Amino acid sequence: MSVPVAIARIAEKLAIHPEDLLPFGRQIAKVHIRALERPATGKGRLVLVSATTPTPSGEGKTTTSIGLAQALSQLGESVCLALREASLGPCLGRKGGATGGGRSVLVPAERINLHFTGDFHAVTCANNLLSAVIDNHIYHGNALGIDPRRVVWRRVMDMNDRSLRHIVVGLGGTGQGIPREGGFDITAASEVMAILCLAGDIDDLRRRLDNILVAYTWDGAPVHARQLRVTGAMLALLCDAIHPNLVQTGEGVPALVHGGPFANIAHGCSSLLATRMAMHHADWAVTEAGFGFDLGAEKFFDIKCRMAGLDPVAVVLVTTVRALKMHGGAPGNRLEQPDPAALARGLANLDKHIENVRRFNKQPVVALNRFDSDSDEEIALVRRCCDERHVACAVCSHYQQGGSGARELARAVMTVAEKNRPFVPLYDLEAPVEEKIRIICREIYGADDVAFTRQAERDLRQMKDLGYAGLPVCVAKAPTSLSDNPALKGRPRDFEVTVRAVQVNAGAGFLVVLTGDILRMPGLPERPLAERIDIGPDGGILGL
Known part of the structure; x- marks a missing residue:
């Protein structure tokens, strides 16, 4: 070299x-x-x-x-x-x-x-600013009427930490906020990361940040990031x-x-x-x-x-x-x-x-x-x-x-x-969401069919009501198998994919389909590679 x-x-x-x-x-x-x-x-x-x-x-x-x-x-x-x-x-x-x-x-x-x-840090900070503002808004009177049980925006960090997948925030008395369940995803799985990667320019980035769906009100109405008046600050954190x-x-x-x-x-x-x-x-x-x-x-x-x-x-x-x-x-x-x-x-x-x-x-x-x-x-x-x-x-x-x-x-x-032909999309965006998911699972994974849990069925009904059914789908699935079961190797046959939930990433412009046991916050292995990394005598990094 x-x-x-x-x-x-x-x-x-x-x-x-x-x-x-x-x-x-x-x-x-x-x-x-x-x-x-x-x-x-x-x-x-x-x-x-x-x-x-x-x-x-x-x-x-x-x-x-x-x-x-x-x-x-x-x-x-x-x-x-x-x-x-x-x-x-x-x-x-x-x-x-x-x-x-x-x-x-x-x-x-x-x-x-x-x-x-510092791009990952900027994405992490922008994401967590929005998280902090949501809880701050609820603490200071909750003018938007956000239902604390239906805050869908999660915090993120750029580290594998299974202990943070499900947490309770706001503990410690009245001065510490309103207690509610929450959790962390890894930064690479955040919607802000997806938005940064799909934005065409600064104006498009602002529009996508504005459109982030963060929560629902007591009456079930959606609450978007723009309503919290913080997307300008998020944009500032992402401007570099x-x-x-x-x-x-x-x-x-x-x-x-x-x-x-x-x-x-x-x-x-x-x-x-x-x-x-x-x-x-x-x-x-x-x-x-x-x-x-x-x-x-x-x-x-x-x-x-x-x-x-x-x-x-x-x-x-x-x-x-x-x-x-x-x-x-x-x-x-x-x-x-x-x-x-x-x-x-x-x-x-x-x-x-x-x-x-x-x-x-x-x-x-x-x-x-x-x-x-x-x-x-x-x-x-x-x-x-x-x-x-x-x-x-x-x-x-x-x-x-x-x-x-x-x-x-x-x-x-x-x-x-030299013999290139135009690509053909797998599915029509106007097809029902369930059909788009089935097409991916049957034609790409080789599944016989798709099973939707009750939670997934509720999610699908809600996104149709909110007008998001025309978005493409982003399937979250086990990476080491064509199926949603990581134990099935080769070319699995005679299997069914289980969809347990569907999430709206309105800013990114797609629906996230969670299958099997896939997690958006990975854990560390028994012997993480971090145990091998150190600084050498010359100041260089070893083991990475």
Whole structure:
């Protein structure tokens, strides 16, 4: 890898005007959104990177996105990445950092993974300001008549803390507020994060903040954030966070890293502004959608592309031999051992994701992220599976070799892009909400049907009454299975998805559908990665 160059030189590669660059030291800068008002300097071909159903550790989707971008650059193409920011929850919990790995990384990795430019903190503060104002309004007379039992706005923090999922606020006497039940979600699952990532400009950001549904009155009428007269202050807290962050890969390829909604409990895509800016300034914009295609990519198409008029020219499906062996029944502690039989059974998971990509009228490119433990026989099995389905398959070694290890993938992407067809949404927005949910569960997950709990049925009736039935749906689901049951691997069949609740994210512009046992505040594992992180003798951060 090359020594990171000054961020101003990275901006020059994208022809970003010097007045639009807002430096955060030598290697990081924000790019003012007014850059989008200047003439475009790129052709703006968008490439989406998604994946098959991953193991709990992930299959290297970000690493592959970075490797692909570096390979395109090595082939003489103008390219820019548009990726999500890292959340402290997984960084200090199970998955670790979100800046790639080996020779396909973003730099400076430690700063990006920890506090970066403060966007997550700004989202957290804006969210919790609204929480504080709601309780303050109730305490000082409650002129809006908010029913404390029906406050739906929750506090957030950027950390995995299961103890805060359900709490009681206002304890301690009359001077401490009105006691009521509440709770915390992780910042990446907050509606403010979704709003920041879907806003097209400052005015759109203000409109979306105004439209946040926070509570209901004693009479059942909705209460929106604008009625509490605090969205101007929320906007002020977010006024710097709206500008995308510019960094570089280890090979000096520009990367816009901005926003961070999780795909299992949110919509899983980096900000719209970062995506548009990458397309505005480069011929190729490489972005990703979190977890498997069934989660992040479905939402990328049905929510982000539909709202913003985007249409990727190619879709990459990242997979690994170890993940496919897991889906074929191999134990988690034996995924590094050769097991062609388990791999052959697990190919059904890859097969289903290929079908799902084609459901959106796209032709996938499979990127097999190679590990040292993969045998030639196992790699040949994956290639044969793709050949039988007339899908390009590139074996990638970008972790070890950087961009040169993803050139086969880059060429396959360029070939597929020449035959691109317009994407087709999965469902009609005017369809009943129950039908939209059923279409996703049946066609993308492979479920037989959907069961709605009584709470979900009440939620659906209420949102119809309030006029929100025409919004797209954002399903919160287990990320390690195509079903809502994380124990079901491979390509599950003969199962039913249980919808336990439906929430309105009126500001973000979608409905959140909670399935199975999915939680919007993760917990830490028994041995969190935070136990390995420290400061070294030279002052550098170790273990991240």
